[in-house]
Amino acid sequence: MANDILILGTGYFAEIMICDLASTAQAPLHVLVGGRNVERMTWLAEAGGSRAAIFGTPVTFGTLKVDSGSPESIGEALAKTNPRIVVQSASLQSPWKVDRMDSEWSRLVAEAGFGMTIAFHSVLPSRTAKAVQVAGANVTFVNTCYPDGVNQVLHRAGLPITTGVGNIAIYAAVIAALLPAEQRGSLRVLGHHQHLVQWRKPGTERTGAPVRAWVGENEIPNVDDMTRHVQLPYRDLNAISGASAVPVLRALAGHGDILAHVPGPGGLPGGYPVRVSAGRVTLDLPKGLTRDAAVAWNRGFEDADGVSISDDGRVTYSERARDALAAYSPTLAAGFNVVDVEAVARELGELRARLGG
Numbered sequence: 001m002a003n004d005i006l007i008l009g010t011g012y013f014a015e016i017m018i019c020d021l022a023s024t025a026q027a028p029l030h031v032l033v034g035g036r037n038v039e040r041m042t043w044l045a046e047a048g049g050s051r052a053a054i055f056g057t058p059v060t061f062g063t064l065k066v067d068s069g070s071p072e073s074i075g076e077a078l079a080k081t082n083p084r085i086v087v088q089s090a091s092l093q094s095p096w097k098v099d100r101m102d103s104e105w106s107r108l109v110a111e112a113g114f115g116m117t118i119a120f121h122s123v124l125p126s127r128t129a130k131a132v133q134v135a136g137a138n139v140t141f142v143n144t145c146y147p148d149g150v151n152q153v154l155h156r157a158g159l160p161i162t163t164g165v166g167n168i169a170i171y172a173a174v175i176a177a178l179l180p181a182e183q184r185g186s187l188r189v190l191g192h193h194q195h196l197v198q199w200r201k202p203g204t205e206r207t208g209a210p211v212r213a214w215v216g217e218n219e220i221p222n223v224d225d226m227t228r229h230v231q232l233p234y235r236d237l238n239a240i241s242g243a244s245a246v247p248v249l250r251a252l253a254g255h256g257d258i259l260a261h262v263p264g265p266g267g268l269p270g271g272y273p274v275r276v277s278a279g280r281v282t283l284d285l286p287k288g289l290t291r292d293a294a295v296a297w298n299r300g301f302e303d304a305d306g307v308s309i310s311d312d313g314r315v316t317y318s319e320r321a322r323d324a325l326a327a328y329s330p331t332l333a334a335g336f337n338v339v340d341v342e343a344v345a346r347e348l349g350e351l352r353a354r355l356g357g
Contacts, residue, residue, distance in 0.1 A: 002030055002084075003030055003032050003062075003081045003082060003083040003084070004029045004030050004031065004083065004084050004085060004253050005021075005029065005030075005031045005032070005083060005084070005085045005086075005087060005249055005253065006031075006032045006034050006064065006077075006078070006081060006083035006085070006086050006087065007031065007032070007033055007034060007087045007089055008034045008035065008066060008068065008074075008086065008087065008088050008089055008090055008124075008128060009034075009035060009087075009088070009089030009090030009091075009144075010033065010035045010037050010040040010041055010044055010090075011089065011090065011094075012235060012238050012242070013089050013144055013166070013238050013241065013242045013245075014033070014044065014087075014089040014090075014242075015044060015047075015242070016238050016239065016241075016242025016243055016245075017087070017089070017242050017243075017245050017246060017249070018031065018033065018044050018045075018047070018048040018061070019047065019048065019051055020242070020243050020246040021048070021059055021246055021249065021250070022047075022048040022049070022050075022051035022052040022055065022057060022059050022061070023051050023052070023054070023055040023057065024055075024057070024246060024247075024250075025052075025057050025058065025059045025250060025255070026057070026058075026255070027058065027250075027255045028058040028059070028060075029058070029059045029060070029250070029253060029255075030059075030060045030061075030062065031048065031059065031060070031061050031062075032061070032062050032063065032064045032081060032083060033045050033048075033061065033062070033063050033064070034063070034064040034065075034066040034077060035065075035066055035068075035090065036065070036066070036067070036068075038063070038065065041063040041064075041065075042063055044061075045061040045062060045063050046061075048061040049061045064077055064080075064081055065077075068090065068124055068127060068128070070127060071127045071128075071130035071131045071134070072131075074127055074128050074130075074131040075130075075131035075134050075135065077131075078131050078132070078135045078139070079135070082135075083139065084138070084139065084140065084253060084279075085139070085140045085141075085142060085249060085252055085253060086128060086132055086139055086140070086141050086142070087142045087143075087144065087165075087245075087249065088124060088125045088128045088141070088142070088143045088144060088145060089144045089145070090124055090145075091120060091121050091124060091145040091146070092120040092121070092123050092124060092345060092349070093117045093120035093121060093352075095114070095146070103355060103356040104355040104356055105351075105352050105355035105356055108324055108325075108328070108355060111320070111324045112306050112317070112318075112320060112321035112324035112325060113304065113305050113306020113307070113318060113320065113321050114146070114193070114197065114305060114306060115149055115302070115305040115306030115307025115308075115317070115318070115321065116306050116307065116317060116321050116324070116325065117146075117348070118146060118149045118150060118153065118307050118315065119315075119336070119341050119344040119345040119348050120345050120348060120349075121145040121146040121149070121150045122145075122150045122153045122154070122338075122341040122345070123341055123342060123345045124145065125143045125145055125150050125153075125154060125161075126153070126154060126157065126159065126341055126342075128141065128143075129141055129143075129154050129157075129159035129160055129161060130159060132159075132160050133159060133160050137160075138279075139160075140162045140252050140279045141160050141161055141162050142162055142163055142164070142165060142245075142248070142249065142252070143161060143163075143164050143264070144164065144165055144166055144245065146193065147163075147164020147165070147166070147167065147262075147263040147264035148164070148167060148192060148193035148263045148264055148269060148270050148271065148298075148305075149193065149264075149269070149302075149305070149307055149309065150164075150264070151163075151164050151263070151264030151265075151266075151267045151268070152264065152267055152268070152269055152309040153309060153315065153338045153341065154267060154338075155266065155267020156267070156309055156310075156311070156312075156313040156338045157313065157338040157339055161264065161266065161267050162252070162265075162266070162279070162280075162281055163248070163262045163263075163264060163265045163266070163274070163276075163281040164262055164263040164264035164265070164271075165241075165244060165245035165248055165249075165262055165263070166238075166241035166242070166244060166245060166263065167191070167192075167193050167196055167241065167263040167271055168189060168190075168191040168192075168195075168211075168261045168262065168263050168270070168271025168272070169240070169241065169244030169245075169260065169261045169262065169263075169271075170196065170199075170232070170237060170240050170241050170244065171189055171191045171195060171199070171211045171227075171261075172187060172189040172191070172213075172244075172261040172273075173240050173243075173244060174227060174230055174240070175187065175189060175211075175213050175220075175223065175226070175227065178226055178227070179215065183215045185259070186215055186216045187213060187214070187215055187273075188213065188214045188261075188273035188284065188285070188286050189211055189212065189213045189214075189261055189271075189273060190211060190212040190213075190270070190271070190272060190273070190289075190294060190297060190298065191211040191212075191261075191270070191271045192269075192270040192271060192298050192301035192302075192305070193263065193270070193271075193301075193305055194208065194301040194302075194304045194305045195210070195211050195301070196232065196237075197304075197305070199227070199230060199231070199232045200231065200232050200233075200234070201231065202231055203224075203227070203228030203229060203230065203231065204228070206224070206228075207304075208301065208304055209300070209301075210223050210224035210227075211223055211227075212297070214286040216286075217286050217287050217288070219286070244260075244261070247260060247276075248260050248262060248276050248281075251276040251277060251278070252276060252277075252278065252279060252280075252281075253278070254277075254278035254279075257275065257276065257277040258275070258276050259273065259274070259275055259276075259284055260273075260274055260275075260276050261273050261274065262274050262276075262281060265281045265282075265283065266281065268295055268298070269295060269298045269299050269302065269308075269309070270295075270297075270298025270299070270301065271298070272284075272285070272294060272298075273285065273286075302318070303318045303319075303320075304318075305318075306318045306320065306321040307321065309338065313337050313338040313339070314335060314336075314337060314338075315335050315336050315337070315338060316335045317333065317335055321333075322334075322335075328351055328354075328355075329347065329351055331347065332344070332347060332348060332351065
């Protein structure tokens with residue numbers, strides 16, 4: 001049996017992808033759920049198969065024990081199963097745990113910006129990307145872990161990355177739902193992870209420039225006004241974010257070409273409107289907006305997010321993040337090179353443990 005998609009991770013984001021693939025796919029797909037928790041993997045595969053039966057879709061599921069401790073161990077799993085698409089959905093830092101403000105660690109992240117945790121989010125995607133690189137050019141790699149930043153880390157380290165999913169797709173879906181049905185197909189949105197931070201606040205408390213949106217070639221002038229009533233939850237926003245990955249994965253598997261919104265396509269910063277086809281993601285910007293201008297606009301939010309990645313692979317924290325980190329570790333505050341994510345994540349893990357994270 002062909003293994004079309006391997007999802008690495010068994011968390012809530014993976015659960016949404018599995019359930020929605022099962023209920024929406026119109027052409028045959030075989031999906032493997034990979035991880036260490038056999039009980040959880042087994043249930044997700046059983047739930048996916050049961051949903052496919054309920055909705056009458058040609059989707060099947062299996063499980064794969066994967067040791068994510070090294071690129072070599074992940075590579076062994078890829079060699080056994082030869083998947084066409086690998087989706088990284090597990091991270092060393094849950095984004096939901098840093099939002100609780102119930103420890104010195106979570107308060108540090110709130111002060112410094114979410115980007116301070118980029119090393120945590122980069123470790124498993126980096127290991128998987130190295131395994132994908134060895135597996136060959138025919139494997140499509142999709143990262144769900146802070147893709148606005150992490151995908152830049154992968155790209156600057158010379159590792160393969162096709163695209164991220166989620167984040168910008170949340171804003172695009174919310175805006176599309178507010179438009180007349182006939183306008184939704186021509187919607188194009190630019191947005192950054194930082195907008196997720198802002199949309200979690202009451203509309204009157206948001207700061208910074210809003211997302212940009214176009215219907216056809218006409219920019220919507222009042223995006224902030226039309227979305228001000230929206231206040232996103234935390235973990236539950238995966239009901240949109242995880243769902244947004246599904247059309248992208250189906251298109252990457254060769255089940256039609258679509259227009260979508262994704263973060264970090266090809267390692268770019270922030271999120272963009274794109275065209276997705278079998279194994280490929282290309283930008284689909286409105287006329288008059290160049291690639292360079294769109295990238296520069298997204299880079300404008302990196303300081304608020306707390307981190308940026310230079311063309312030569314240097315990860316630099318914002319002044320606010322550096323000051324917050326320096327109180328605990330001047331070494332961490334100095335930033336790092338993209339090839340050093342493993343060592344930095346270990347040091348960051350020691351700090352997290354010390355601060356009760």
